[in-house]
Amino acid sequence: MQQVVQQVQQQQLRAGQANAFVLVPQPIPGHPRAIFLRIENQIRVLNNPNDTTFDQVSEAFKSGFQVIGVWEQQTPHILRSIQIRKF
Structure with a gap:
């Protein structure tokens, strides 16, 4: 986790560990598919993820x-990516 944070800070990016999630694979018409993660007590969204990411x-x-x-x-509520860390 610390290595990821150090890498993204150099690129004006931030990273944090999610402690909850909501998947929306079939949204209402006109809205994108989405994954919502709660990170640092804020909801952040990854729009249009593929099936594998879900x-x-x-x-x-x-x-x-x-x-x-x-x-x-600059856009703290929009996720650029999601990474899975397996121990």
């Missing part, structure tokens, strides 16, 4: 793995 996030929380969200400082 499965990986769900499985990571079930298995107790770390789910790390990465976002830009």
Whole structure:
């Protein structure tokens, strides 16, 4: 986790570990598919993830793995990526 944070800080990005999630694979018409993660007591969203990402996030929380969200400082509620850390 610390290594990820150090890398993204150099690029004006931030990262944090999620402690909750909501998957929206079939949203209402006109809205994107999304994964919502709660990181640092804020909700952050990854829009239009692929099916594999949905499965990986769900499985990571079930298995107790770390789910790390990465976002830009200018848009803190929009995730650029999600990383799964398996121990």
